[in-house]
Amino acid sequence: MKVTSILSFVLFISLISCQYNQQQRNVIQQITSSSENIFKDQFRNNLLKQFSRTDIINLSSHENPKVAFYFFKILLVKYPQECFKVLMKNLDNKKTLVISTSYDTMNEMTVPEAMMFEESKKSIFTKEQKKELFESILTHIETRSYLEGYVFIYLLEHQNHPDPKYYPYVKKLLTRNASDFYFDNMALLDYFANYKKPQDSLIIKDFLKKNIFEKGAIHMNISVEYIKNHPKPSYFPILEEFYDKRVKGKVYRADDIFFEFEDLTKATIQYKTERAKELIKKITYDTKYKSSGNFLASNEQIYILLKDNDKSNYFAEITNDLKHKVNKVKMDTIINWNNRWNYPPYNSSKAK
Numbered sequence: 001m002k003v004t005s006i007l008s009f010v011l012f013i014s015l016i017s018c019q020y021n022q023q024q025r026n027v028i029q030q031i032t033s034s035s036e037n038i039f040k041d042q043f044r045n046n047l048l049k050q051f052s053r054t055d056i057i058n059l060s061s062h063e064n065p066k067v068a069f070y071f072f073k074i075l076l077v078k079y080p081q082e083c084f085k086v087l088m089k090n091l092d093n094k095k096t097l098v099i100s101t102s103y104d105t106m107n108e109m110t111v112p113e114a115m116m117f118e119e120s121k122k123s124i125f126t127k128e129q130k131k132e133l134f135e136s137i138l139t140h141i142e143t144r145s146y147l148e149g150y151v152f153i154y155l156l157e158h159q160n161h162p163d164p165k166y167y168p169y170v171k172k173l174l175t176r177n178a179s180d181f182y183f184d185n186m187a188l189l190d191y192f193a194n195y196k197k198p199q200d201s202l203i204i205k206d207f208l209k210k211n212i213f214e215k216g217a218i219h220m221n222i223s224v225e226y227i228k229n230h231p232k233p234s235y236f237p238i239l240e241e242f243y244d245k246r247v248k249g250k251v252y253r254a255d256d257i258f259f260e261f262e263d264l265t266k267a268t269i270q271y272k273t274e275r276a277k278e279l280i281k282k283i284t285y286d287t288k289y290k291s292s293g294n295f296l297a298s299n300e301q302i303y304i305l306l307k308d309n310d311k312s313n314y315f316a317e318i319t320n321d322l323k324h325k326v327n328k329v330k331m332d333t334i335i336n337w338n339n340r341w342n343y344p345p346y347n348s349s350k351a352k
Contacts, residue, residue: 024050028059031070038070053079060086065097065111072115080124084133087115091136091144110146130154138169149184156187162194171200174207185211185222193230205234212242218252219260224267231270239267240279247287255293256333259301266305272314280306280315284322300330304338 020028027047030038037043051059051071056079059071068090075083093111101107101117109117116133119125125133134154137147155170162170170192193204208223216222224242227235242264252260259265261283268279280302289298303322306315313319 020055024055027051028062028067031067032064034066044074047074048078053082057082057086061089061093063095065093065095065114068093068111069097069099069114069118073118076118076122076124080122083115083119084125084129087112087119088133088136090115091147094146112147113149116147116150138166141169141173152184152187155191159187159191159194162191164195167195171203175203185214186225189222189226201232201234205238208235208238209241212238212246218246219263221246221263224263228263228267228270231267233271236271236273236275239264240275243279243282248282251288251290253292254289254296254298254301255291256295256297256330257293257337259298259305261287262301262305265302266309269306269309269315272312277315277318280318284318294333295330297327297330297334300326300334304331304334 027043027050030043056071056074060068060075060082062068062071072083072086075086090112096108096110097114098106098108099114099117131154134151137144138151141148141151151173170188173188174192189204189207192200208226211223212221214222221242223238227239247261247264254260265280265283268276268283270276284298284302287298289296291297299322303319303326306319306322310316310319
């Protein structure tokens with residue numbers, strides 16, 4: 001054993017020895033060593049007999065992250081009203097531990113991240129407490145960036161009513177170097193856009209231009225998704241650049257269960273201009289496709305999207321051309337698949 005490990009162990013023992021009796025120290029040591037016993041009901045029941053309410057609260061902020069998280073979970077069940085204070089006390093605790101986030105997934109988190117994840121299963125915090133937690137992270141985001149996931153969840157839940165006092169903080173987040181997380185950036189962008197300040201249009205446009213090159217999957221590009229939902233005339237050149245820089249000359253998937261350019265096609269259809277018509281033609285006729293499913297189906301996928309989304313028939317020239325090229329059996333398969341898995345389902349009567 002390394003000298004540093006021995007010293008840490010000795011320090012740990014000396015610290016708990018001053019405060020707890022032998023039985024309690026044995027319990028804490030088993031938690032520290034991740035003994036199998038700690039997951040048994042008998043162990044937990046004995047623990048509750050040996051530790052007082054105050055002990056459990058104090059141990060929820062223990063220097064060992066395993067001990068802190070274990071007792072926090074006990075606190076959630078026995079004394080939930082104490083959990084918010086404990087979490088706030090631990091916001092700057094950057095020590096990490098690995099926890100189970102699903103039946104087959106393990107994730108490394110900081111102590112406060114793990115506490116927030118566990119609390120989310122029970123949702124015991126009040127509306128006011130959630131707001132206080134959000135503000136504590138947002139206003140100290142430079143030093144608490146490891147907790148920014150909670151910020152984005154809060155923004156997503158409150159995007160329709162953005163609070164003016166958060167404006168400078170949200171603006172700062174939007175103008176920083178974007179992270180690689182699609183849903184985080186979408187929550188941030190939607191919240192900021194709902195301030196509806198004319199002077200922010202250039203900031204949003206700049207954000208969209210930068211993010212056509214994001215590292216994520218091309219079918220989940222945040223800029224394309226946002227433009228699809230907010231098709232302002234000034235955003236269309238971004239779609240053209242997206243196609244020219246990231247699509248042109250490459251091969252993409254189009255089969256019975258997946259069309260890689262569904263969002264790009266839907267976004268382009270929102271624009272009733274000749275340039276939009278040219279982009280749809282490029283997607284339809286100039287792009288190379290492959291299948292990872294049962295058959296190749298680019299014509300069928302695009303035809304369905306045009307029939308469902310081009311209400312004004314502005315792209316009728318392309319739609320009518322594809323009508324003579326699509327395979328009815330393929331069409332039915334795609335429509336049935338989407339009606340099974342997507343919501344809202346495709347309007348199959350229109351696409352036929």
